[in-house]
Amino acid sequence: MGRDRPFKKIEKYALWSLFAQGEFGLCCPMSMTDAAATVLTNYASKEMKEKYVPRLTSTSMDDLFTAGQFMTEKHGGSDVGENTVSAKLNGDHYEIYGDKWFCSNVSGDVALVLARPEGAQEGSKGLAMFLVPKYLEDGTHNHYTILRLKDKLGTKDMASGEINFHGAIGYVVGSIDNGFKQMMSMVNASRLSNAVRSTGIMRRSFLEAIETAKEREAFGGKLIDLPMMQENLVEMQLDVEAAQAMILYTAHQFDENDQNVKGAKEMMRILTPILKGYICKRARYVSAEAMEVRGGNGYIEEWVNPRLVRDAHLGSIWEGTTNIVALDVIRAMRKEQAGEVLLSKLCETLTTLREGSELFNMAKSVVEAQITHVESVMQDVVESTDREVNAFARHFLELLYHTTVLVRFLEEAAVEVKESKSYRKLYVFFQYYRRYLSREPRSVQDARSTAAVSKQMLLWQTIHFEDVEEYGQYVLKQAVTI
Structure with a gap:
């Protein structure tokens, strides 16, 4: 945007407040993408930061990635400690299995997903955060399926859906025992x-x-x-x-x-x-x-x-x-x-x-x-x-x-x-x-x-x-x- 420095938070949120007067729903993917970039900056490995943060913060629509935050499961809701989506270690990555119930910006390029690694303790302390890309390195779609889109009361311009992970490849963000806090x-x-x-x-x-x-x-x-x-x-x-x-x-x-x-x-x-x-x-x-x-x-x-x-x-x-x-x-x-x-x-x-x-x-x-x-x-x-x-x-x-x-x-x-x-x-x-x-x-x-x-x-x-x-x-x- 021609600025010599990033926006301050107060500038950013003032701008979002003005934007929301015209459209509420589209602010959701904007917010999650912004928050994902911050989380990766604070917690991710050097390699993960270098690969994804520039895409999440790009001002070029050709390069920009948008992000989702997939946390909610059908039985748990706000009681995230009851989540059952699991993660199985396979070499340098994990395979994610299970269903997420309410995923906004469901068509985003990457998602930060909470899942429980095999053998982890129960409750929220046993949850890890994984970055799950939409597409794999070979260009094929990652192993998850959008089961259906939610027929919501509002925010019709932003898709929310249910997702089934069937061996989706994900990469640990930060500490494996600190996912919920992150x-x-x-x-x-x-x-x-x-x-x-x-x-x-x-x-x-x-x-x-x-x-x-x-x-x-x-x-x-x-x-x-x-x-x-x-x-x-x-x-x-x-x-x-x-x-x-x-x-x-x-x-x-x-x-x-x-x-x-x-x-x-x-x-x-x-x-x-x-x-x-x-x-x-x-x-x-x-x-x-x-x-x-x-x-x-x-x-x-x-x-x-x-x-x-x-x-x-x-x-x-x-x-x-x-x-x-x-x-x-x-x-x-x-x-x-x-x-x-x-x-x-x-x-x-x-x-x-x-x-x-x-x-x-x-x-x-x-x-x-x-x-x-x-x-x-x-x-x-x-x-x-x-x-x-x-x-x-x-x-x-x-x-x-x-x-x-x-x-x-x-x-x-x-x-x-x-x-x-x-x-x-x-x-x-x-x-x-x-x-x-x-x-x-x-x-x-x-x-x-x-x-x-x-x-x-x-x-x-x-x-x-x-x-x-x-x-x-x-x-x-x-x-x-x-």
Whole structure:
């Protein structure tokens, strides 16, 4: 692309978010190919790297290889330790036998496959990672068969299928007893990619909704001027802006980890499943709400909304369901102290924020109180039984997401005031806090306090301090002691 350096992670994921607004499914092979190149770079032998990484990272379509990640089996699902696909040593390679149940980018040039070598222990620790090329050195097709393609709800543009390996030739990647851990590094990158793509779906859905509301006339005026419609659109926009802030923040942690910055590994370890769990789930809601804004037309295939709704449902399933990633958040907190690192980083950020107004300082105090509350909840989680935590895990994931969003919004608000003298993002902060973390239920007074400003927020217009102050003071009164 004419660049003198590779893309940073934050640049790459920002670009993917834009791409996903047009097409969700095709980002899957892009993501898996990117992750496969990273896994091979980190774990493969010198010969394997030299042979495959240039093809996986080529900008020439004639040379480019795409990759798949074949992990799921029919009986196991997310319980990968129950997998039964086997690998038998034969000279300098292994022969792979068995069935994989859900393989996306099934027609890719190479696949990273989890299989259990003969004699290996049970469970996930006995799984090895193998590189399985589509074609062998003599040009013949490798020994596996695509049994059928999946008739999926969405992502129709990207083939997923079932595969039978009948002596397929595969080559060990990295350490033979470290396959699952290596695969999880690929899954972690793919999980962030899912959140990025779901953010793209949410933004496209919101843009479709707001453009419809700006143009459609009903009940004597434009839809966007109706208070209830503004309420619907504001909620969608809050989800979009929160998700955008979070994916870029997390992508930055990936870049920091590449530079061995202290704490970045723990940050990306806990933020990735948090984003995967929350953003992908909210994409379902936002896409459905946007369909409803368009009314009956939104249900018609000539419009983009049905595709967005269908594709949005996949983000919460690929690379671990919401329950699975919620448990992963708990695991990251308990085993790697990633939760402590996250809260420490959030507090560190708050200490650097300066804006000057008493309202901003009071907002900071509310967030500081929220972090103290989360610290208390986190300690309770550490001291609770596995069964108790299992039931609470999704709620805890959401709590960490919302708290982190508040800090990101305050940071963005301080920059916005400095650069453009607008208080729009501070207004967004108060709207978000009131909806998701305020201990007092919302009332008609909320509508009175936001009536004059919501449309300005929706249209990304400058919002002056005096327009935010009344609503901000109202929200702070509802905050009480957390």
